[in-house]
Amino acid sequence: KAGVTQTPRYLIKTRGQQVTLSCSPISGHRSVSWYQQTPGQGLQFLFEYFSETQRNKGNFPGRFSGRQFSNSRSEMNVSTLELGDSALYLCASRGAGQGTREQFFGPGTRLTVL
């Protein structure tokens, strides 16, 4: 099976702009989670989508939003970018059903805000 893919891999934006990141989960996986990784804060959970519905949300401002499509692909949007939004954004997918909560991560999108 192909792994989780994320596009684009690198992005440079300026303050005040908005950005959309995309994630394609492993085939058959219906749960997609997003994480922000920074040197200062480490890995922090943003939100999780399952069957096009947001199931869980981390402690991030409303500028961070997401959605999931019927094919389980997910997008994350950040509006009114701030310098502090510069980070590696990771997407992870998980299979449905019983058992482990193991998540499979994508390579990430490196966002730089100037």
Added chain:
Amino acid sequence: AQRVTQPEKLLSVFKGAPVELKCNYSYSGSPELFWYVQYSRQRLQLLLRHISRESIKGFTADLNKGETSFHLKKPFAQEEDSAMYYCALSSGSARQLTFGSGTQLTVLP
């Protein structure tokens, strides 16, 4: 609230020496614990999880509920073990992972 603590930001050991990466958690219920590893220029990947009680690449980790710890151990470190290691917790109905701050392991020749 759940929390994961990895007290060592950096850890260096010599090849062939034992290595232990510490992880402590706080959660009142029954968590599921994981170790994830990130090798240089590679994606974050699962190393092992406590429910499977397996040994991967010579690493083991035992969940100690009394001490709320999930330390990662390997008896003989190899240079290819050099990487960033993250301890993570998933609990209850929450499906997200709560990560520790990570430990950068360097195995010296």
